[in-house]
Amino acid sequence: MTEYKVLSGSDAVARGVRLSRVGVIAAYPITPQTHIIERLAERIEAGEYNAQFIPVESEHSAMSAVIGASLTGVRAFTATASQGLLYMIEMLYRAAGARAPLVLALANRTLGPPRNIRAERTDLMATRDTGFLIFFAKNNQEALDMVIQAYKVAENRDVLMPALVSLEGFILTHTYAGVKIPDQEIVDEFLPPYKPPVYLDPKRPLTMGNPMPPNMHHEYRIDFHKRLLNAKELIKKAAKEREKLTGRFTGDLIETYMLEDADVVLVSMGTIAEEMEVAVDKLREDGIKAGSLRVRVFRPFPEEEIRELLAGRKHVFVFTRSLSPGSVGNGGQLAMEIKASLYELGDDEKPKIHDVLVGLGGKDVPYSDLVKIVKGVI
Amino acid sequence: MSRIPEGIDLEGREERKKRVKEMFLPRGYPSEGVAGKTGSRRTMKPVIDYNKCIGCGQCIIHCPEGVIDFEIRYKELPNGRKLKQRIPKIDYDYCKGCLVCVSVCPVKAINAEIEVK
């Protein structure tokens, strides 16, 4: 029997971690991530959950500790936000380079100054090039499911890369919603115990991360990129497998709404996608053939899938809640990647792309704004 | 002495190495001579004078590289007892010629010679 509960986004992530039977958790507090780690620490201290919690002295150390645990052969987890993420970023590259399949939950928050604790996703964008698998949740249910799926894919021996699950601070972390909690047995069947091919063991000594000659290193980096791209198939496979177990299909690379016959497509990630769906309904009421596309997995980026789905549309509105100042267009990173994905289309198939920045600094993004923006253009 | 320590699980080592290679994991396996035969870059060479050597082992302890191994020999004494003797042996393939051994030898039994190649 699947349990049905009202949980905050933070609770949902913590539940996902417990269901995944994570063995080592290391974290340092920062708003709005705090509830995630508080829940876990509490369960561990109460003796209800068998894991080790390390109250480290910084985020840099949090990531360091989970890398150590993961390479020793134990499933490991950490969570952070904003400034904390930037403080640990050196270790993100190391986690990926050393091929430690841990999971990091990121509660998005604006980077200061000016000081602001509300959700913006520029923090996430700092991890684009790290080599992490990047998942972006739209609601509490997905936050829970994604943690489990992230381990499944990250630990696959053809991948062995760390994963990041992003959820917007406050909008999800501090908001309660109904969540279906899968049975432990089902999760156990979906996600067997973590068994890395090699790990730190005095009986089988090996050195991790010593120097590599440049020629080999070049190949290593190219191979890394290919493996990350190949993970796309594994993500889809994991979603299918889960469907068999739970009867719900969640976990593809992208999610679409009313896209089939749409001329106008709204594109975004995370919670904005829920507003987009309402906006699509409103636009349809007014006779505009709208649809929406949500990027659920940002790395590996679903380039071909997006190209196929957006070919031949008239307008594509990309709503981005992050900014790369001084870069191309309006500076929205998601728009840049979409544009790049569509470059190969012929002129007759290429839609007009609108790079729209929304909700920076945690400003609300109601569906009415989206409708207004679309109508202002067409 | 530096050699791959006993007791490590060599079984399946090649298999594991293959797996690591297939997965392209950045892992290195214990090997002697990762920098090649380091002895070839030596400019000075320590040479033990076995007539002077008392087998005290100071050079074996202090050689940074751990390239001085030893043999045990038993010398028959006139009274019939056997005396245990340690004969130090330098592995010139890997000796870097730092001459720490020369400086720690209490009886000056190691001579520093110019390396001729």
Next chain:
Amino acid sequence: MVEFDIKPIRVTNEELIENRFSNILKGNHACAGCGGTLAMRIISKAFGRNVIYVIPASCSSVRQGFIPKSAMACPVFNTAFASAAAVASGIAAALKYQGRDDVVPVVRAGDGGTVDIGLATLSGAAERQTNMIYVCYDNEEYGNTGYQRSGATPPGARTTTTPIKGKREFKKPVPVLMADHGVPYVATASIGYVPDMYKKAYRARRQIKNGFRYIHVHFTCPPGRGTDPRDCVGLAKLAVDTGLRPLYEVINGKRYLNGISKKQYLEPDKYMKPVEEYLKYQRRYRGYTEEDVELLNRYRDRYRDLIKRHVKYTNPELEEI
């Protein structure tokens, strides 16, 4: 605090000679006469096989050589400069979770990675009483990047970032700081006294089986000091004999001075060699001035006071075990 049985350890030369075990294999990339290789080799004999090494950026990350090979004969994770003690914390937690309590994580960090960039991480791991051993290999400079000044560089020394006047500040007293964390074991060691170093490593691994253990090993780096490689051991010994690098252990809060350092403490005039004897062999002190000597003497006295304060506080008799 954990109580344990402390028994004196006698180390014979036999033991040091006949124990052929070493974690660092020959034919590695270290410079000729690197005291760090010597220290690693001796300490690995005392630690035995059941260790997992964590090595932050330092000379030691280079000496291992290139993938797919490695000069290290034990499991090693090479990590970022500031992260070593935290990685070891994660490994310790993982080992506990797996129930592998015969294995212990060991950090092998340079002085830069310990007293400068990694200090917060080190302090955090000590405060959490993590079950691990941290060994700082102190060559008193950033060796790997070309001998720049570090927080552990002693006063008066010329480095590539203090090339003309030499460093004017004192060396950070990190072993004292670590003792103040209330960890069960802190020791200073030197490659000038190999049996003593072995003994301390042995104690940290075999006698004190739990908690955070810290060993600070002083060694000479010939290219950094501008010394003849063959003097590597002799110079380290002089550093102790001139009182600049006292050897001591803090076991469960009690401080014990070892060997010559104890004698120096009780009768400085008799046993303390003048610092000039140590300086004259090193290019980093070339043309040292009166002022440099005065600075070093002041540094030596201050360090003695630091220890004294501790000794008075914990163990007035200064007994040695």
